[in-house]
Amino acid sequence: MTEARSDPLTSEIAVEQEHVDLVYARLGEATRSAQEVAQAGRSLHRSDRESYVREEDGTRLYERDVFAFQAAKRLAVLDAEHEGLVFGRLDRTDGEVRYVGRIGVRDEDYEPLVIDWRAPAAEPFYRATPTQPMQVVRRRVLRCQGPKVVGIEDDLLDSEHADGELVVIGEGALMAALSRARGHQMRDIVATIQSEQDEAIRAPYQGFTLISGGPGTGKTVVGLHRTAYLLYSNRRRFESGGVLVVGPSRVFLNYIERVLPSLGEESVTLRSMGSVPSDVVATTGERADDAATAAVKGSLRMLPVLKRLVTEPFADQPVELRVVVQGQVLVVRSGQLAAIRRDVLAHHKLNAGREAAEKALLTALWRSRPSEVDMERDEFDELVTGLASFTMFTYAWWPSVSAPTALRRLADPALARRLAQGPLSAAEADLLSAGLADLDTLGPTVADGALLDELVNLLGPVPPPPQETETSLFLDGDSDVSEVVTTADRMSTPREVDPFDLPHRTYAHVLVDEAQDTTPMQWRMLRRRGASASWTIVGDTAQSSWPDAEEAERALREIIGTAPVRRFRMSTNYRSPAEVFDLASRVVVEAYPEADLPTAVRSTGVEPLLAVAADVRTGVVEQVRALLGEVEGTVGVVCPPSRRDQAEADLAAASLEGAERIAVVTSLESKGLEYDGVLVVTPDDVVAESPGGVRSLYVSLTRPTQRLVTLDEGRPGRWRPAGA
Numbered sequence: 113m114t115e116a117r118s119d120p121l122t123s124e125i126a127v128e129q130e131h132v133d134l135v136y137a138r139l140g141e142a143t144r145s146a147q148e149v150a151q152a153g154r155s156l157h158r159s160d161r162e163s164y165v166r167e168e169d170g171t172r173l174y175e176r177d178v179f180a181f182q183a184a185k186r187l188a189v190l191d192a193e194h195e196g197l198v199f200g201r202l203d204r205t206d207g208e209v210r211y212v213g214r215i216g217v218r219d220e221d222y223e224p225l226v227i228d229w230r231a232p233a234a235e236p237f238y239r240a241t242p243t244q245p246m247q248v249v250r251r252r253v254l255r256c257q258g259p260k261v262v263g264i265e266d267d268l269l270d271s272e273h274a275d276g277e278l279v280v281i282g283e284g285a286l287m288a289a290l291s292r293a294r295g296h297q298m299r300d301i302v303a304t305i306q307s308e309q310d311e312a313i314r315a316p317y318q319g320f321t322l323i324s325g326g327p328g329t330g331k332t333v334v335g336l337h338r339t340a341y342l343l344y345s346n347r348r349r350f351e352s353g354g355v356l357v358v359g360p361s362r363v364f365l366n367y368i369e370r371v372l373p374s375l376g377e378e379s380v381t382l383r384s385m386g387s388v389p390s391d392v393v394a395t396t397g398e399r400a401d402d403a404a405t406a407a408v409k410g411s412l413r414m415l416p417v418l419k420r421l422v423t424e425p426f427a428d429q430p431v432e433l434r435v436v437v438q439g440q441v442l443v444v445r446s447g448q449l450a451a452i453r454r455d456v457l458a459h460h461k462l463n464a465g466r467e468a469a470e471k472a473l474l475t476a477l478w479r480s481r482p483s484e485v486d487m488e489r490d491e492f493d494e495l496v497t498g499l500a501s502f503t504m505f506t507y508a509w510w511p512s513v514s515a516p517t518a519l520r521r522l523a524d525p526a527l528a529r530r531l532a533q534g535p536l537s538a539a540e541a542d543l544l545s546a547g548l549a550d551l552d553t554l555g556p557t558v559a560d561g562a563l564l565d566e567l568v569n570l571l572g573p574v575p576p577p578p579q580e581t582e583t584s585l586f587l588d589g590d591s592d593v594s595e596v597v598t599t600a601d602r603m604s605t606p607r608e609v610d611p612f613d614l615p616h617r618t619y620a621h622v623l624v625d626e627a628q629d630t631t632p633m634q635w636r637m638l639r640r641r642g643a644s645a646s647w648t649i650v651g652d653t654a655q656s657s658w659p660d661a662e663e664a665e666r667a668l669r670e671i672i673g674t675a676p677v678r679r680f681r682m683s684t685n686y687r688s689p690a691e692v693f694d695l696a697s698r699v700v701v702e703a704y705p706e707a708d709l710p711t712a713v714r715s716t717g718v719e720p721l722l723a724v725a726a727d728v729r730t731g732v733v734e735q736v737r738a739l740l741g742e743v744e745g746t747v748g749v750v751c752p753p754s755r756r757d758q759a760e761a762d763l764a765a766a767s768l769e770g771a772e773r774i775a776v777v778t779s780l781e782s783k784g785l786e787y788d789g790v791l792v793v794t795p796d797d798v799v800a801e802s803p804g805g806v807r808s809l810y811v812s813l814t815r816p817t818q819r820l821v822t823l824d825e826g827r828p829g830r831w832r833p834a835g836a
């Protein structure tokens with residue numbers, strides 16, 4: 113007892129535990145009572161179908177139900193994460209004490225026990241500083257595991273108003289949070305959001321909010337917390353309209369996917385850039401193209417090529433229409449067919465044009481009839497459209513074309529060269545066709561996604577299939593119809609059934625992370641999903657993998673148009689130790705002097721290790737073994753694409769202790785991620801094999817939270833800055 117009193121941390125924890133217990137007890141009560149009300153409501157409906165719950169009961173039922181449902185949902189997530197519902201406390205100059213948490217909880221008298229972190233009353237928790245204390249004397253961060261308080265970190269903001277009894281513990285929550293080892297998933301920062309981050313999080317939703325800043329400045333977490341904030345402050349708009357969060361890769365999404373649920377938000381669609389078009393095409397991809405091919409596929413110069421592609425007739429299409437009417441042969445010849453095609457495509461998308469094409473064919477046939485054909489126009493049309501030869505012709509001559517079927521055609525080098533003449537050089541056209549050779553076997557690459565999306569837009573949705581019996585009549589066997597949409601295509605594009613429907617899903621808010629990598633074609637794809645949305649765009653041009661930064665900028669400016677723009681710059685690197693970031697920034701400024709360099713706040717006293725090995729494969733295993741011993745958390749092995757699989761196999765074969773903490777990634781895949789220890793394998797190859805060159809190496813070098821090791825082959829690499 114005396115011992116507990118003499119230890120200020122223990123007694124302060126006990127005080128906070130009391131309040132946290134109160135909150136959990138209240139939540140338990142509310143959950144039970146909501147279940148009872150819901151149960152009562154259900155039996156009311158069951159016992160008397162004609163009667164309704166009285167309005168006010170209904171509202172209460174709704175409120176409690178929602179409250180308990182939300183609370184139960186959030187608690188399930190929090191328990192799994194071992195993080196607390198209540199994480200902050202403010203002691204104010206007027207003596208008021210406010211607790212801040214992931215959701216707001218009130219007691220029976222409607223007095224707040226905890227304030228939702230997104231509520232205006234919680235703002236001083238994030239904005240108050242010693243120079244502008246906003247009536248806050250002490251800011252306290254509680255560290256909880258589930259409902260148990262396990263730690264406290266205080267910031268004294270206004271010592272003048274602190275009375276003698278106020279206990280201040282720890283050196284501040286931020287440093288404590290930053291020095292903790294990382295797991296394989298990103299954690300929320302709700303307890304330690306910094307003032308400049310808070311401003312971006314709470315900015316109004318309208319127009320475009322652009323958040324920039326160097327590596328590790330919290331752009332991603334800020335974007336995600338902003339999403340949670342927008343849902344809280346404008347729930348009706350954003351929950352019904354939908355929020356889309358786009359990240360660079362599937363690996364990245366796995367890394368961030370817990371952040372929003374831990375903040376109580378689950379109604380958000382997360383998509384990797386490769387899977388954005390999954391609402392309109394069945395197969396999407398995460399494969400990367402090589403640097404040069406990606407540059408061609410991502411460029412706006414692809415647009416005229418795709419436009420030509422959709423109007424280009426298939427090689428095996430019939431060249432002449434012949435039907436027999438009243439014993440007379442009527443013919444529409446190839447020149448006339450071409451004119452009809454041009455005319456219909458001037459007014460219709462290909463997949464919406466068959467009906468108009470049919471009408472034009474009927475008119476052409478009608479005009480060509482000899483005088484022996486003796487019938488009215490209506491009768492003539494009915495007769496001709498009932499002829500198998502006519503229907504078979506129209507399906508073969510005007511097939512419905514799916515986007516993958518169209519894109520696949522560009523794998524033919526001769527066709528690619530012909531259609532690309534002008535916008536692309538012959539060498540670029542060859543890269544394009546070679547880059548589509550694996551489309552059928554391996555599926556699309558990330559860059560193909562935007563091309564497929566553009567094609568869906570140009571072709572229009574594939575119309576519904578004809579009746580089953582007709583399908584087998586016209587689709588089986590005949591080589592003329594080999595390019596029409598296959599049954600597999602049809603089944604795989606279930607959304608493309610209503611020709612009048614907008615094929616793309618649209619959203620009320622779009623968050624684009626790592627936006628510096630978004631190619632112009634991808635911006636077009638994203639814009640279709642957010643035509644009337646507000647946007648948050650997060651990025652750092654110094655980390656761009658896109659070779660033509662100016663073209664990407666132009667594409668973004670075009671999306672923004674005249675909409676209001678708000679800009680925020682994050683200035684502090686919370687991830688990398690100063691020693692690591694110093695090396696990384698020297699590397700990037702040599703090639704990219706305008707890089708926006710943040711200030712690293714933490715120092716570990718350990719310089720990066722620049723190692724050289726005669727044999728890279730054994731070197732990798734040795735260095736990873738050492739790193740596993742030096743850091744508690746994750747170890748990332750960042751490789752050039754050509755060495756990734758080998759490194760993974762060698763590390764698996766070595767069966768190192770702690771192997772579950774290792775992740776092997778390419779420099780491109782390491783975008784947005786972080787590890788406690790990082791080994792960058794052959795940095796010169798990272799530069800040579802990545803579209804962004806030195807900028808991609810900069811990304812790799814800025815992934816560690818603790819230790820950085822680089823490994824050169826044979827001798828010190830050319831990438832090293834002078835003096836390193």
Ligand SMILES: Nc1ncnc2c1ncn2[C@@H]1O[C@H](COP(=O)(O)OP(=O)(O)OP(=O)(O)O)[C@@H](O)[C@H]1O
Pocket residue numbers: 286289290299300301304305306309325326327328329330331332333334652655686687783784785786814
């Ligand atoms: N206020 C904060 N409190 C605690 N940790 C923070 C804070 N801000 C950022 N961090 C941590 O810093 C690290 C980097 O954050 P994040 O990945 O969002 O940065 P980024 O700017 O997106 O980086 P990059 O551009 O390199 O991808 C994360 O571990 C994040 O949790």
